[in-house]
Amino acid sequence: MTPGKKLQGLVAATVTPMTPDGQVNLSVIRQYVDYLVSEQNVKNVFVNGTTGEGLSLNTQERKQLAEEWMRQGKDKLDHVIIHVGALSLPESQELARHAAAIGASGIAVIAPFFFKPTNKDELIAFLQKVASEAPAVPFYYYHIPFLTGVKIRVEGLLDGIKERIPTFQGVKFSDTDLLDLAQCINKHEREQFAFLYGVDEQLLSALAIGADGAVGSTYNYFGRQTNLMLQAFAKPDLALARKYQFLTGEFLNFVIKLGFGVAQTKAVMTFVSGIPMGPPRLPLVDASEEFIVKAKAKLDSIVWPDGH
Numbered sequence: 014m015t016p017g018k019k020l021q022g023l024v025a026a027t028v029t030p031m032t033p034d035g036q037v038n039l040s041v042i043r044q045y046v047d048y049l050v051s052e053q054n055v056k057n058v059f060v061n062g063t064t065g066e067g068l069s070l071n072t073q074e075r076k077q078l079a080e081e082w083m084r085q086g087k088d089k090l091d092h093v094i095i096h097v098g099a100l101s102l103p104e105s106q107e108l109a110r111h112a113a114a115i116g117a118s119g120i121a122v123i124a125p126f127f128f129k130p131t132n133k134d135e136l137i138a139f140l141q142k143v144a145s146e147a148p149a150v151p152f153y154y155y156h157i158p159f160l161t162g163v164k165i166r167v168e169g170l171l172d173g174i175k176e177r178i179p180t181f182q183g184v185k186f187s188d189t190d191l192l193d194l195a196q197c198i199n200k201h202e203r204e205q206f207a208f209l210y211g212v213d214e215q216l217l218s219a220l221a222i223g224a225d226g227a228v229g230s231t232y233n234y235f236g237r238q239t240n241l242m243l244q245a246f247a248k249p250d251l252a253l254a255r256k257y258q259f260l261t262g263e264f265l266n267f268v269i270k271l272g273f274g275v276a277q278t279k280a281v282m283t284f285v286s287g288i289p290m291g292p293p294r295l296p297l298v299d300a301s302e303e304f305i306v307k308a309k310a311k312l313d314s315i316v317w318p319d320g321h
Contacts, residue, residue, distance in 0.1 A: 020092050020119065020151075020183065020207045022243065023236055024057040024228040025049055026064035028279050029078060031291035037074045041288050043085045048286050050089055053236025057092040058082060059121065059185070063160065064230040064275055067096050068123075069294045072104055076111050083115050091118075094228075098123035098155060102139065106146045113147035120144075121153040121185055124163035133170045136163065137177050144178045151182035157211065158188055168196040175204065185228045187211030191218060198223040213239075214265045217258040220246050230278045234285040235261050238317055256318045267311045268304075276300050277308070284309055 030038040030045065049055045060082045061067035061075050070078070079095045086093050095117045097108035105122060112120045122143050130136035144152040158164045167184055174181050183206040186194050198208055210219035213229040216239070232239055242257035268277060279290040280300035292299040 018091060019205065019225070020057065020094070020153075020209065021225040022057065023055050023226060023232045023239055024059050024092070024094065024209060025053070025055045025232045025236060026059045026062050026211075026228055026230045027082070028230070028233065028275070028282055028290050029061070029065045029067075029070065030289070031294065033291060035292060035294055037070070037078060038289075038291060039077060039081045041290075042078075042081045044288050045286075046082075046085045046089055048288060049233070049236065052286070053232065053234070054240050055232050055236040056090050057094070058086065058090060059094045059096065059228045062096040062121070062123075062155065062185075062228075063157065063187075064233075064278060065096070066275060066294055066297070068099070069297075072107065075108060079108075079112060079117065080115055083117065093117055094119040094121055094153065096121045096123065096155060097143065098125075100125050100127050102142055105143045109143050109146040109150075113150045117150060119151040119153055119182065120147055121155045123155040123157060124161045124165070126161035126163060129161070129163050130165065133165050136165055136170065137174065141177050144180050148180065150180060152178055152180040153183050153185055153207070153209075154181075155185045156188060157185075166190075166193050168193050168200065171197055171201055171206070181206070183207030183209065183225075185209050185211050186219075186224075187228075189215065191215075191222060194219060194224065195222040214258075214262045217242065217246065217254055220254075230275075231261060231265070233278070233282050235264075237321075241317075241319060253318060260315055260317060264311055264315060268308050271304050271307060277304055280305050281308055281312075285312070 030041045095112040099105040207225045210224045210227045213231040245253035276293040276297045277300045283290045
């Protein structure tokens with residue numbers, strides 16, 4: 014881990030490996046870490062989020078996964094961010110205390126989405142109660158309104174947030190509302206908040222308005238290519254950056270039409286990495302053989318600008 018270093022660049026939203034009978038498979042996490050670092054050049058992870066089926070896991074499983082990622086990531090990863098959001102405030106607080114105890118680089122919290130906060134004050138009250146349980150750990154708000162149904166704009170949420178949540182460090186912004194993101198970045202330049210974009214197929218657009226990096230599932234298998242896109246953008250060589258974004262978009266557009274979610278991400282990760290990620294947990298169901306064949310063929314057909 015690299016304490017004090019600003020979270021930026023690519024963060025892989027990790028999948029949760031499972032055995033064929035649906036139990037969490039901790040035994041492959043070491044291999045997973047080595048694969049991300051050596052094959053994808055990705056040294057930051059976001060554990061137990063949407064891609065990791067965090068809300069489908071029980072508290073013990075979430076703690077075991079957090080511990081294993083911390084154990085295996087020691088001296089290899091820069092940041093291990095643990096998502097500790099839950100529908101139950103005490104559960105979320107327990108997970109926050111645990112993340113702090115094991116030395117996590119940061120914690121993130123999703124908006125509760127069964128009984129929903131209806132305004133920013135209600136949402137901040139919930140977030141503050143969780144963050145205060147880990148008073149020395151950087152705190153990130155995980156904004157994903159298309160799944161939570163909580164459409165409170167982040168721009169308003171951030172006004173005076175440091176007074177309520179002193180550990181607040183930034184946002185995982187998983188929404189297509191780039192106006193909201195741009196306002197956040199523009200208004201809070203001085204505070205050095207990290208704004209990490211979460212809609213992978215639109216990352217280049219977010220970079221153009223000042224996003225610091227990205228958290229996403231595709232960086233598990235497109236990490237290398239997306240890092241090359243970041244390099245091209247920084248040069249700046251926008252034509253080359255666009256080529257990478259168009260090609261990742263071409264693949265995602267193809268698989269979205271087939272039906273693409275966490276189960277299919279696990280299937281793609283299995284055939285790209287060679288690490289068995291197993292099935293998802295119900296109510297999600299395993300990717301079909303037809304999907305795997307078509308997705309693999311599509312991926313193999315893509316010629317990246319660097320020739321790989």
